[in-house]
Amino acid sequence: MAGQAELNYYILFANYTHGLALQEQLRKEGLPARIAPTPRSIQGELSCGMSLLVKAEYIEAVRQSIVRNQAEYYDIVEMPCQIQPRRNKFC
Amino acid sequence: MIYLDNAATTLYKPPQVADAMMQALQVMGNSSRGTHSSSLNAAHTVYAARVKLAELFGCTRPDHVVFTCNATEALNMAIFGLISRGDHVITTDLEHNSVLRPLYRLVDEQAVDLDFVSADQAGNLNYAEFEKLVRPNTKAIVCTHASNLTGNLTDIAKISDVAAAHGLILIVDGAQTAGTRPINMTELGIDVLCFTGHKGMMGPQGTGGLCLREGLEIRPLKVGGSGVQSYSRVQPPQLPTLLEAGTLNAHGICGLSAAVDYLNAVGLQAIHEKETVLMRRFYEGVKHLPNVTVYGNFCGDRAAIVSLNVGDYDSGVVADVLSEEYDIATRPGAHCAPRMHRALGTEQQGAVRFSFSWFNTEEEIDRAIQVVKELTVC
Incomplete structure (x- = not known):
């Protein structure tokens, strides 16, 4: 199932403040990014428990925005969507 | 109050x-x-x-x-x-x-x-x-x-x-x-x-x-x-x-x-201007009163604070009278500023600090001036 799942992109941060700052910047630019818990499997030791979840179709624009605005972030990790809940709420 | x-x-x-x-x-x-x-x-x-x-x-x-x-x-x-x-x-x-x-x-x-x-x-x-x-x-x-x-x-x-x-x-x-x-x-x-x-x-x-x-x-x-x-x-x-x-x-x-x-x-400027007006109104009202000593430099821009003493009354006693008899809240004593009191020569007496805010009124200032005036003739 995972092999057929769409990809999500998690932007990881050192802290909430950096994540909220980038979310605000993306919001101003009309780029959708939802705050989500960082999956433990990609969190590592240094990143924060919150991340910005970005759909694949927006990730390149988001990357460009990060570079353009010199936004603080820790990493961007690609991850297949693992769960398909009934209302498609989380993925 | x-x-x-x-x-x-x-x-x-x-x-x-x-x-x-x-x-x-x-x-x-x-x-x-x-x-x-x-x-x-x-x-x-x-x-x-x-x-x-x-x-x-x-x-x-x-x-x-x-x-x-x-x-x-x-x-x-x-x-x-x-x-x-x-x-x-x-x-x-x-x-x-x-x-x-x-x-x-x-x-x-x-x-x-x-x-x-x-x-x-x-x-x-x-x-x-x-x-x-x-x-x-x-x-x-x-x-x-x-x-x-x-x-x-x-x-x-x-x-x-x-x-x-x-x-x-x-x-x-x-x-x-x-x-x-x-x-x-x-x-x-x-x-x-x-x-x-x-x-x-x-x-x-x-x-x-x-x-x-x-x-x-x-x-x-x-x-x-x-x-x-x-x-x-x-x-x-x-x-x-x-x-x-x-x-x-x-x-x-x-x-x-x-x-x-x-x-x-x-607006911070509006707040600063109003507090300055209130502070200066109080200062002008008390500075020439007999037996009142006001501390500080009032020549230029400053914070909205006026500290004073009345004669040789202990500052704590003055503040207590202000509170108990006139319902005016001030702060006496040392103000956690020991070196400043030493420099002013008020280490023993302390001082009575009147400090003003955006929400004070000119009527309150005038009442405080009147009360300090009354204390000078006690």
């Missing part, structure tokens, strides 16, 4: 502050802990407050606004986080114990050398001494923006020039000025601006913080839960997390944020 103890805390707050806090108490989860809606509600509120405070104080980065529970905690963070064993520090006679005691502790425990720029009997700093006191191992200048006893302002731009010329860190105690006048830490060359939320900013007690210049390397005063980087043995190095171990007072910060909205809506 006529409340004239605003240098201790502003009693009257904009109603938006209480409204915001009441709402926050019912909906806020733990900021920076989790991503459910109530946690994010708190996180967004705290972040918005950082952005507002960065703009208010001319701090270049919102993530360099660090929340504390008051100015004392902010000053402790700055002083213990930036000054090391063997460093030399310059401070002034105007300082509050929130500056003096951390520095004395460094002197006693870390062999830090400490020198004071002296003040004259009007509470004026001898600015030439700053340059003369600089040594090869001088690390920082720590000074208040305004004396909490006399209301005299310090010339931060002048002090900043000395700090910049010698590569010193300038830590400023803005407890008495934040919220009552425009302060731009970048334009003034301030490296660390410490503030409290409950005085001139008209926010709740238990709020305050420090704004840091980008690039400063600071050690955390406390370490612990951060909600992030949980598997790291050490406190996360990124600001503001580096200095914000433990759950923040998000309910209070929400109130402070509402207070900043109010300050911005009214």
Whole structure:
């Protein structure tokens, strides 16, 4: 199932403040990014428990925005969507 | 009650502050802990407050606004986080114990050398001494923006020039000025601006913080839960997390944020002008009264504080009479400013401090003048 799942992109941060700052910047630019818990499997030791979840179709624009605005972030990790809940709420 | 103890805390707050806090108490989860809606509600509120405070104080980065529970905690963070064993520090006679005691502790425990720029009997700093006191191992200048006893302002731009010329860190105690006048830490060359939320900013007690210049390397005063980087043995190095171990007072910060909205809506310049008018009205009304001694320099711009004594009455007795007989709240005694009292010669008598806020009225000032006049003939 995972092999057929769409990809999500998690932007990881050192802290909430950096994540909220980038979310605000993306919001101003009309780029959708939802705050989500960082999956433990990609969190590592240094990143924060919150991340910005970005759909694949927006990730390149988001990357460009990060570079353009010199936004603080820790990493961007690609991850297949693992769960398909009934209302498609989380993925 | 006529409340004239605003240098201790502003009693009257904009109603938006209480409204915001009441709402926050019912909906806020733990900021920076989790991503459910109530946690994010708190996180967004705290972040918005950082952005507002960065703009208010001319701090270049919102993530360099660090929340504390008051100015004392902010000053402790700055002083213990930036000054090391063997460093030399310059401070002034105007300082509050929130500056003096951390520095004395460094002197006693870390062999830090400490020198004071002296003040004259009007509470004026001898600015030439700053340059003369600089040594090869001088690390920082720590000074208040305004004396909490006399209301005299310090010339931060002048002090900043000395700090910049010698590569010193300038830590400023803005407890008495934040919220009552425009302060731009970048334009003034301030490296660390410490503030409290409950005085001139008209926010709740238990709020305050420090704004840091980008690039400063600071050690955390406390370490612990951060909600992030949980598997790291050490406190996360990124600001503001580096200095914000433990759950923040998000309910209070929400109130402070509402207070900043109010300050911005009214305008800091308007607040400063009104408080100055009230302070000068009081000063003009009492300065020529017989047996009244007023302390400080009233020639130029200053904080909205007038400290005085009536004859040789103990300041505590005068303040007690003001409170019990006339329902006027003031602050007597030493005001946590021992060196300033020594410079003024009021170590034994103390002084009665009248301090004014945006919410005081001219009628209240006139009543206070009348009462002081009555006391002079007792």
